């Protein structure tokens with residue numbers, strides 16, 4: 001089997017009976033065992049081989065269908081019955097959920113083989129995967145560098161060929177930014193397209209699950225088996241499944257605000273990508289999203305506020321880490337939470353609690369919500385004139401480990417937050433967006449972000465697929481194979 005298989009390639013291999021699901025799973029497990037990227041928190045060898053056997057039996061009975069026998073990994077934020085779900089936190093280091101997330105169930109119904117759970121920033125808070133209780137993940141293109149975050153384990157595992165695809169979640173960029181840093185494709189669907197049931201909550205008005213894979217075509221295959229209305233998630237949208245769109249001469253907005261302060265070399269790479277899209281018959285149109293500069297501050301107030309309430313449930317009583325021999329109830333709460341959460345999570349809880357407190361609610365939380373509405377309106381106005389929006393996915397390529405970490409009180413945590421300037425606006429607006437590879441700088445991948453109107457994933461993926469038929473950036477791999 002080729003070392004960096006795509007889902008599409010695996011399906012053809014299985015359909016042609018050139019290899020069995022068990023053989024494919026064994027090959028992926030061997031690559032995982034040989035990897036030192038730290039991209040997995042848990043590897044489920046036995047369960048995976050049993051699932052592969054079931055897939056082989058099913059394929060023998062009724063031919064290949066769905067995602068039968070395709071190995072994937074789940075970000076360790078998706079609940080899996082019988083397998084630990086840690087969120088890369090000491091708080092949940094031994095937590096076994098009593099049920100599967102809807103995404104996990106749907107993909108299992110499609111026949112996937114889950115090989116394990118991937119490393120991440122604790123509770124999905126971060127942009128470098130350095131906030132993990134289980135240690136940082138290395139970027140397969142340069143192991144001194146970060147893979148991005150918070151879905152860093154998923155992105156690194158796909159980029160290194162340990163799995164053809166993985167799930168992730170994106171609250172402010174956690175699928176797109178690691179996809180960009182690792183040279184793979186990642187989709188954040190429209191808020192509400194993919195059920196959040198069983199996805200451990202960070203910021204509920206923003207969290208959205210989605211796929212990371214080696215191509216846009218594979219993102220589409222995965223989305224088909226992840227999306228859909230779910231009565232167990234009250235924010236899940238009852239909309240048509242993603243179809244295929246016509247592609248004739250789209251207008252693609254280039255928002256001028258996204259080029260301010262951008263590394264010239266990234267600007268040149270994105271410009272090239274725009275020229276490729278023009279070559280495919282689309283038009284580039286200058287647009288303005290005037291409130292872009294407010295997106296990051298608004299995001300960090302809103303996301304932290306929601307996190308502070310969501311994380312109140314970890315009290316040492318019902319589940320999660322519990323402090324030893326507490327003196328009384330307050331001591332139990334205090335020590336369980338002090339011991340269970342890492343520094344960044346505590347910072348967000350503090351910031352969020354402050355922003356929601358009686359005296360400051362209007363000054364911070366309400367103001368952030370107003371900005372959110374303006375940012376959303378910017379996009380709605382722009383989409384009155386253009387079909388899609390093209391931007392860089394990140395302001396830099398993958399940075400060195402520890403370069404942006406606020407290791408002590410004197411460190412500046414907002415240096416890391418600035419990594420998210422291009423991804424948080426679409427999150428605040430609830431829009432679907434992809435990051436796909438579009439070039440390299442000094443051997444490190446560059447990602448382009450394409451943003452679509454609400455529920456226009458069909459258009460988004462169609463353009464991404466056309467781009468990938470025209471270019472081979474997505475087919476590059478970090479090792480000689």
Ligand code: GLN
Nearest residue numbers: 124125126171172173174
């Ligand atoms: N990097 C952003 C943060 O730290 C986004 C995280 C995410 O999308 N889960 O909040």
